[in-house]
Amino acid sequence: MDLLNNLAYGFGVAATFQNLGACLIGALLGTAIGVLPGIGPVATISLLLPLTFGMSSTTAIIMLAGIYYGAQYGGSTTSILMNLPGEVSSVITALDGYQMARNGEAGPALAVAALGSFFAGSVATLLVAASGPLLTSVALSFGPADYFSLMFLGLIVSAVLSEGNVVKSIAMMVAGVGLGLVGTDVQTGQQRFTFDIPELSDGIGFAPMAMGMFGVAEIIRNLEMPEVRDALKTKITRLWLTKDQFRRVIGPVLRGTALGSIVGILPGGGASLSSMGAYTLERRISKNKHNFGKGAIEGVAAPESANNAAAQTSFIPLLTLGIPANAVMALMVGALIIQGIQPGPRMIEAQPDLFWGLIASMWIGNLMLVVINLPLIGMWVRLLKVPYDLMYPAILVFCAIGVYSLNNNSFDVFTTVVFGFLGYVFSKIGCPPAPMLIGFVLGPMMEEHLRRAMLLSRGDPMVFIERPISATLLGLALLAVIAMALPSIRKTKDEAMAGG
Amino acid sequence: MTGETAAIRAPLRRRTLLAAAAAASIPVRAHAQGAGAWPNGPIRFVVPFAPGGTTDIMARLVGERLQARLGVPVVVENRAGAGATVGSQMVASAPPDGQTIVMSNIASHAISPSVYRGVRYDPVKDFAHIAMVTVNPSVMVANPKFEAQSLAEYIALAKARPGQVNYATSGAGSSNHMIGVRLGLAAGIELVHVPYRGAGPAMTDVIAGVVGVMFDSLPSASSHIRAGSVKALAVSSEERNPAFPDVPTFREQGVDIVSYSWFGISAPAGTPAAIVERLNAETRASIAEPAVAARLDELGGSPRDWSAAEFTAFVAKEYETWAPVVKASGASAQ
Amino acid sequence: MKRRPDAQDLFAGVMFVAFAAFMLWLNTDHPIGSARRMGPGYMPMLAFGILGVLGVAIVIGGLLTGPNLIGRFAWRDMVLILLAMVVFGLTVERLGFIVSIALCVGIASLAEKVWKPLRVVGLIAFLLALCWFLFIWYLDIRIPVFPWSY
Structure with a gap:
């Protein structure tokens, strides 16, 4: 067995004192920056780059990778406890995770996030080891038309992310697409809707927007209803999953892992689409449908598994093609180049230490993370008992510093304020913020791929139907629209009858 | 508004600062003191691109050597945005005391000023161009x-x-x-x-x-x-x-195209000549070190052993060369 | 039968229509291009055009469905919380994060119904220590600390 030999070799590399230490430091740092709102892995890794100059390339990359997937673990904590998501995947986790916390179930929510992440991370790591090079073809088989259809499907399903009026959800999503277009146009370099403000030329920041609409707006809502939030504190009950909950999350974790592993390979939108897709899938097929959005444990298990699986498989394009899938991967390429290693298609043969050592360390790191995180749950839950008048200024300060540190620029703090205001107004008029954030992320990517596909097909829209991948995805989108329209048509009919 | 306010503060990285404080006196308002004491405190090395890119890697390679040669921390700070003009703008409006430098490049100082509206710096007049690092x-x-x-x-x-x-x-x-x-x-x-x-x-x-x-x-x-x-x-x-x-x-x-992307070091206009000379000398010495030269070579770049005047003339010529090509491309923002 | 319109939907619909109209007006600066070579204005035209239509649909829906009032705005809480962050953003680069955090916490704490000065001072001291430990010592992020750190 080649694979077993290679894995054994990898564990030999990863289990040295130095590499285990690097893995632990990376995982701890990652957890810390994941828990702190705003501060992301990109900022942390770029600050740590000079430190890695003195290490061997394998040790350096093990540590940086630890920060990356550690941040994925930690990111769920703040969104569950405080409704403070810093990236797309945490937005999805916050939907049901924060509601669970409000129902006094923060413990089980955090536990299932950690366990689901561990399971998904372990499986996805094995997948990278066993068939990384093979899976590369997935990334290469997606052309611009296919990406467009994938983004389109993502947008369509995002409309069902929230409860309530579907038309308002769709409007929020479309408004998000529009906001996503602010900034420099990729195709022509033209500035759109920037009012000549240089900070806007790269678009509105996602983290300031998400933290404003979720976290800051939530603080204002909590302040306005002191009786509700005080009542919550007394409700904290269990720290661990019940048998019934455990049974209920097995399916979602398995499906989330599978979906995340595949979608994560796609460079670009992979990671964000995976958790959303997993959530929507569960929402469609779960027996517990009516509970989604009100604190369904399935709604935490599925996206958390998917996002962690995707975090592991997103290494595939980097390790097999030398092409970074996102900003964190780009930083790792930088770290490798400084070490004198040019990441490229031949890296597995040329640097077996690095490849197999990294794979083994990912598995060890995931184990470390679950061991670190499970005992912390008690502490996190106790945090909810802190009186709110001490809690909310602290949240605000962490938000402010975190957002500032994204670009070392106060502009992002002001963006957070604007979206905090908007988020509060939206909550008063029944407009859900999650679809807006999804539209914001997917919209610009969709535009890019649409324009590229049309440019390459010389203006022939048939390209979206002729390519099998694209046609399949568009077919799924059509099904989703029909599935969405049916109940609401029926409902309107019923209402019209009842009202008439 | 934040560009200017940000520009007048020096970088402070606490732990590195402690080390610096041991070597030099505590750096209070570095720019208030004369050029004689330069470098008096950490040097802020702005990279106008995101971390991990070629510009960033070059800056970190050279910055590390400059740090050793100058005896003060050289802190790389990434300020990406608008075709490298956001970070360059910040340095253009920083005090000309040699404490703030930028990794200037073909985007920030030759092409982007013609592409992006709202660029308020002149790539030639608003900078003291110090040294060329490498061309690719x-x-x-x-x-x-x-x-x-x-x-x-x-x-x-x-x-x-x-x-x-x-x-x-x-x-x-x-x-x-x-x-x-x-x-x-x-x-x-x-x-x-x-x-x-x-x-x-x-x-x-x-x-x-x-x-x-x-x-x-x-x-x-x-x-x-x-x-x-x-x-x-x-x-x-x-x-x-x-x-x-x-x-x-x-x-x-049979196609007459010669084009290089290039990476150099520039400071705000008005930086004292003595500082420019010293930085030029240290940069040239850094890229001549065998270890650095080997790494630059692996990256496919060729170092250029140029004086500050040669580099300044080069930047001026690049800006002139590219403006009409940008117009022809239609990539101009307006 | 006369019924009161859904105020939430009306407000939301009008807001979407107004936003879409404003952005479409700004979008007149951008070339639309053709389907083959879409200009920078093509996608905004689609997005904000659809948003305008949806806004109108929401307004019509709001006129047809039952009363749904907009709750009261907690103006005071909202202004104080947002102001606290604005002050942080305005002061952090000039005065350093110690002063900024103190100001931010001070302003935000006024949103509590009963203002307890001692509690607030204690909170500021605790948060300063915590932020110092986390952000400066542990994560070492680039942020000015003292007023003279610029």
Whole structure:
């Protein structure tokens, strides 16, 4: 067995004192920056780059990778406890995770996030080891038309992310697409809707927007209803999953892992689409449908598994093609180049230490993370008992510093304020913020791929139907629209009858 | 508004500062003191691109050596945005005391000022250009299964099917985009530009065969050329690159294109001559160190041992050369 | 039968229509292009055009469905919380994060119904220590600390 030999070799590399230490430091740092709102892995890794100059390339990359997937673990904590998501995947986790916390179930929510992440991370790591090079073809088989259809499907399903009026959800999503277009146009370099403000030329920041609409707006809502939030504190009950909950999350974790592993390979939108897709899938097929959005444990298990699986498989394009899938991967390429290693298609043969050592360390790191995180749950839950008048200024300060540190620029703090205001107004008029954030992320990517596909097909829209991948995805989108329209048509009919 | 306020504070990295405080006196308002004491405190080295890119890597390589030579921390700070103009703007309006420098490059100081509206600095007058670090040629690569496997075949193809032959680049307004524009002008052919968000996604699509040809900087394409996943058709240097002796230049193939992306160090205009001279000398000494030179070589760049005056003249010439090409490309923001 | 319109939907619909109209007006600066070579204005035209239509649909829906009032705005809480962050953003680069955090917490704490000065001072001291430990010592992020740190 080649694979077993290679894995054994990898564990030999990863289990040295130095590499285990690097893995632990990376995982701890990652957890810390994941828990702190705003501060992301990109900022942390770029600050740590000079430190890695003195290490061997394998040790350096093990540590940086630890920060990356550690941040994925930690990111769920703040969104569950405080409704403070810093990236797309945490937005999805916050939907049901924060509601669970409000129902006094923060413990089980955090536990299932950690366990689901561990399971998904372990499986996805094995997948990278066993068939990384093979899976590369997935990334290469997606052309611009296919990406467009994938983004389109993502947008369509995002409309069902929230409860309530579907038309308002769709409007929020479309408004998000529009906001996503602010900034420099990729195709022509033209500035759109920037009012000549240089900070806007790269678009509105996602983290300031998400933290404003979720976290800051939530603080204002909590302040306005002191009786509700005080009542919550007394409700904290269990720290661990019940048998019934455990049974209920097995399916979602398995499906989330599978979906995340595949979608994560796609460079670009992979990671964000995976958790959303997993959530929507569960929402469609779960027996517990009516509970989604009100604190369904399935709604935490599925996206958390998917996002962690995707975090592991997103290494595939980097390790097999030398092409970074996102900003964190780009930083790792930088770290490798400084070490004198040019990441490229031949890296597995040329640097077996690095490849197999990294794979083994990912598995060890995931184990470390679950061991670190499970005992912390008690502490996190106790945090909810802190009186709110001490809690909310602290949240605000962490938000402010975190957002500032994204670009070392106060502009992002002001963006957070604007979206905090908007988020509060939206909550008063029944407009859900999650679809807006999804539209914001997917919209610009969709535009890019649409324009590229049309440019390459010389203006022939048939390209979206002729390519099998694209046609399949568009077919799924059509099904989703029909599935969405049916109940609401029926409902309107019923209402019209009842009202008439 | 934040640009200016940010610019007048020096970088403070607590732990490194403690080390610096031991060596020098505690740096309070560094710019209030004369140039005689320079460097008096950490030097803020602004990289106008995101971490991990070529500019960032170059800055970190050189910054580390400058730190050793000057005896003060050289802190790399990434300030990406608007084609490298956000970070450059910040340095242009920083106090000219040698405590703030920028990794100037072909985007920030030659192309972007013509592309982006709202750039308030003059790439020549608002800077004291200190030293050239390295220049990188670009390379034209093709998918191995693409119809055209040489520059001549590519031009012939474009002549046979005008307006239907594509090329990919890392983005609109990049130096590689400008090579495509110049190729179209020089050969009298109509090409379709397919811009991407960075070199990575563009290279993915060339390897996948979505687009046949791409112009990329040599360092970022070199591993793919070596692995055979793409074929190099032409390099944009004056002579063949020693690392790829089989790849002919554009000139050899009858197209008069010579183009380099370049990376240098610049400070705000008005920086005292003594500081400029010292920084120039230390930078040139840094890139001459065998370890640094070897690394730059691996990256496909050639160091340039230039005086500050030579570098300044070069930047002025680059800005002049590129402005009309940018206009012809239609990449101008307005 | 006369019924009161849904105020939430009316407000939301009008807001979407107004936003879409404003952005479409700004979008007149951008070339639309053709379906083959879409200009920078193509996608905004689609997005904000659709948004305008959806806004109108929401307004019509709001006129047809039952009463749904907009709750009261907690103006005071909202202004104080947002102001606290604005002050942080305005002061952090000039005065350093110690002063900024103190100001931010001070202003935000006024949103509590009963203002307890001692509690607030204690909170500021605790948060300063915590932020110092986390952000400066542990994560070492680039942020000015003292007023003279610029």
